[in-house]
Structure formats: structure tokens, C-alpha cells
Amino acid sequence: MASGPPSSSEARYNGTVISHFGNEILIQSVQGERLRAIPRQQLPALATGDRIHYETGEAGHAVIDEVAPRHGILTRHSKQQDKLVAVNIDKVLIICAAKPACKTGLIDRYLVACEQAGLDAMIVFNKIDLLDARKLETTRTELAVYERIGYRVFYVSAKQGEGIDALTQSLVSATSVLVGHSAVGKSSLIKSLIPTSAPRIGEVSKSTNKGQHTTTHTELYQTGNEGLIIDSPGIREFGIKPMDAPQLAQGFREFVPYIEQCKFRNCTHTNEPGCAIIQAVRDERIYKGRYDSYKAILNSFAEAS
């Protein structure tokens, strides 16, 4: 007897979630058609990047009745809840710029989330056209810390196209999400990477030097090279779900080789005698700025509880 593919097979899923606004969802079929869809009630909350199965309902819109198991999940923590940023992603591009400025503390928070979720993180410094040679050199020195611990750092200008080719090459066949403060140029980068796309682009406020939160929903775009790129709304802060110190230390990849050498198994790496991480900071084998971020995140958990 002939049998169809098992219901859990990849072929069963005939669409991808592009964006969602409350209960209304925009999906793209495997044939590339965009459709409005509503989920069946028993389904969990859907997120951009979800692979789904849908059927066309009577009113002409699609009804989503199944969601594929997820991998690569980026979540942020807000008001004591985990919120899905995007799912089924491979890479997280942390976008920074000279204006609005980005603190390394924000980068470190994203990196913790990526390490814990097993996502490949890269740092993209945009708007290099705004910097003179000396300021660009200072930025390169600051961000070299991340290259030394194995993260790739790209220097680009969405406006002038510099560095965009190299960035495009690194996103082939992957699903990537762009994150960062408002107005650092996430949507502008989408436009540079996919010239046929038309994301809304905002302004940097002249009075506050901050963004105006132009992108209000996460949205998925298809690149010409088998990739998917997800634009996300700018955030003021990136919240991480509180965790204990040993677990947080795992989110700082350069700490990991030292953790086993601490005298106490449950070392918090803050004030214990015989702490191999504190010693490595003293010996400049761990960069003090990263260690300060570790302590700041740990303190923020204590304040939140």
C-alpha cells in the first residue's frame, strides 16, 4: 500500500512565519506566496521563522494547524517572561554603530544569550562612513577584544555599501537575525543586503541622539543566496533570564577553560579565594571589561529578585 510521507517529515511543512501582529500572522508558502493566516487555537504562540503547515480556509486566508519542532531559538526576558525574538535561526548579527552608540555591556548580554542557545554570534559595526580614520581605529581596538575570543566583527556602511559583500558571503544558506538598539541601521542593512526589499527606515532623533523605534515587528526576508534574514525592532536593553553564577559564566566563552581550576566547585568568580577567573583577569588573560560585564549582569539578577 502506498503511503505518504510521515506527518513529522520536513516535507509536511508548507510555509514559514514571516511576521505576526497579535493573532494575525503573515506567512510565506514554499512556492513564495505571501498569505495572511490565523493559527488553530491549540497551537503554541508562533514566532518569526517558524516552519508551519497550513490549509487554505473558507474565507480565503490560511489556517495554520501544525508547527515544526524548533531549533536555534533566541529569547529575551522582559517583565519576568521569556519572549521569542525568532526561531530556527543559525546566526545572530549584533548591530552597533557610532551613532546611536552601543555599550559593550549590551554586546555581552547578547553574547551570553547566544552562547546559551548555541547560536553563532557576529558583531556588525555599521555607519563607518561617519567615522574618521582615528575614530575608526579606536573602535577597532575596542572590538578587537571580541575577535581575540573568536567572534567575527564586520565593519560596514549600509549607506555607502562598504563591507556589505563580505557580510553577504557570511550569510549564505543560513537564517540570520539582526538585533541591536533602535536606529543603528538594521533595516538599512536589510535593504543593502537585499536591494529588492523595502523595509521602513527611520531617523536618529536630533534632540536625543536615539532611535525612534521605526521597525515595530520582527520580519523575515529572503536573500538571493538561499539565506533568510530577520529584521527585529530596536531595543533599549536586552534582558536575560536570571540564572546562577556558574551558569552565567558559561555564557562568557573565554572563562570556560578556567572554571574547572577554581578552588570551589560552586565558585561565583566574584570574591572567592583560589578563583582561577579572578586570577586570569589579574594576569590579563581575560579582558577586564568582559569580567566587569559578567559582574554587572550578575548584579542585575540580584536586583531583579
Ligand SMILES: Nc1nc2c(ncn2[C@@H]2O[C@H](COP(=O)(O)OP(=O)(O)OP(=O)(O)O)[C@@H](O)[C@H]2O)c(=O)[nH]1
Ligand atoms: N551615515 C549612515 N547612516 C546610516 C547607515 N545605515 C543607516 N543609517 C541611518 O540610520 C537611521 C536609522 O536606520 P534604520 O535602518 O531605520 O535603523 P534600525 O536599526 O532599523 O532602527 P529601528 O527599526 O528603530 O530599530 C536612518 O536615518 C538611516 O539612513 C550608514 O551606514 N551610514
Ligand SMILES: [Mg+2]
Ligand atoms: Mg528597523
Ligand SMILES: [Zn+2]
Ligand atoms: Zn572562580
